[in-house]
Amino acid sequence: MIGISCGKLEDLPALRDFAEVHSLGLELQEFAQPEILDGEWRELLHRYRQALAGFSGPISLHGPFVDLFSGSVDPRIAAVAMDRYRQSLEIAAELGAWLVNFHLNYNPLVDESSYRPRWLERQVGFWAALALEAQEMGIRIALENMWEPDPFLQVEVIQKVNHFYVGACLDIGHAYLYSRVPLQAWINVLEPVLIYAHLHNTTGVQDRHLPLTHGAIPMEPVLSRLVRCLNRPMLILEMPSLAEIQESFPVLQRILQRVSWPQ
Structure with missing residues (x-):
C-alpha cells in the first residue's frame, strides 16, 4: 500500500483527487x-467524514506527539499520554482508519545507565495495555x-509487547538525522516488525520533510531495499504540500x- 499525508482539512480535496487517480491511501x-x-x-x-465520503482507499491517522512521553517515570505524565492516545483511537475509529501512528519519544540526551532499560520496561507495559484497546477497535x-539513536529500541519494545496490533513505523528522515546507524541497517533490523514507513528527505541538519528529489539521503538504495521488505509496509509520502508529493x-x-508490489 502507498499513501500520502494530509496536514489540514483545507488541503484534503486536492490530495484526495490525487490519491484516487493513483489508488493511494491517505x-x-x-x-x-x-x-x-x-x-x-x-x-x-x-467535516472530515463528509470530505472523505465515498473514498475507498486506506485511511491512517498520525497520533499526537508533542511533549508526550509514554515511557515517563512520572505515572501522571504517562497517564496524559495514554488519554491522548485513546482519544486518537476514538477519532481513528470514527474515520474508519486502519492504523494510528505514535512516536516513542526516547530522549538520547539522558546520560544515565539505568535510563534505557527502565524506559524499555515502562514502554512495554504502556503499549501492551493500549494494544488490547486497539484490538477491540480493529x-x-x-x-x-x-530521536531514537538506533532501531533496537523499537524492535525490543514491539517484540516484548508481542501483539499483532503493534508494529513499527520507520521514518527515514528521522533515522538519517538523529542516528549514526545507516538506513539500510535500520530497515534490516526493523523488517520483522515493520508495517509502516514515512518517506521524505532531509538536509541532514533539520527535520524539513523535503521531497524525495532533494536532500542528503540517497533515495535509490534506501527505497529499493524498503519496497522489498517481507511484510510490505505501507509507504507514506509525508510532505507538507501536494506539489512536493507530486x-x-x-x-x-x-x-x-x-518489484511485485500489491495494489
Whole structure:
C-alpha cells in the first residue's frame, strides 16, 4: 500500500483527487495537534467524514506527539499520554482508519545507565495495555522513531509487547538525522516488525520533510531495499504540500515497477 499525508482539512480535496487517480491511501495529520484535540475536534471530525465520503482507499491517522512521553517515570505524565492516545483511537475509529501512528519519544540526551532499560520496561507495559484497546477497535498501532539513536529500541519494545496490533513505523528522515546507524541497517533490523514507513528527505541538519528529489539521503538504495521488505509496509509520502508529493511520487513509482508490489 502507498499513501500520502494530509496536514489540514483545507488541503484534503486536492490530495484526495490525487490519491484516487493513483489508488493511494491517505494519512490524516491534523488530529495530532494539541490545540485541535482540546478544541472543537468533534466538529472537525464531522467535516472530515463528509470530505472523505465515498473514498475507498486506506485511511491512517498520525497520533499526537508533542511533549508526550509514554515511557515517563512520572505515572501522571504517562497517564496524559495514554488519554491522548485513546482519544486518537476514538477519532481513528470514527474515520474508519486502519492504523494510528505514535512516536516513542526516547530522549538520547539522558546520560544515565539505568535510563534505557527502565524506559524499555515502562514502554512495554504502556503499549501492551493500549494494544488490547486497539484490538477491540480493529485499529493497528505503529510506533515511530523520532530521536531514537538506533532501531533496537523499537524492535525490543514491539517484540516484548508481542501483539499483532503493534508494529513499527520507520521514518527515514528521522533515522538519517538523529542516528549514526545507516538506513539500510535500520530497515534490516526493523523488517520483522515493520508495517509502516514515512518517506521524505532531509538536509541532514533539520527535520524539513523535503521531497524525495532533494536532500542528503540517497533515495535509490534506501527505497529499493524498503519496497522489498517481507511484510510490505505501507509507504507514506509525508510532505507538507501536494506539489512536493507530486514531485516525489514518480521516484517511488520507478522503484515499485521493479518489484511485485500489491495494489
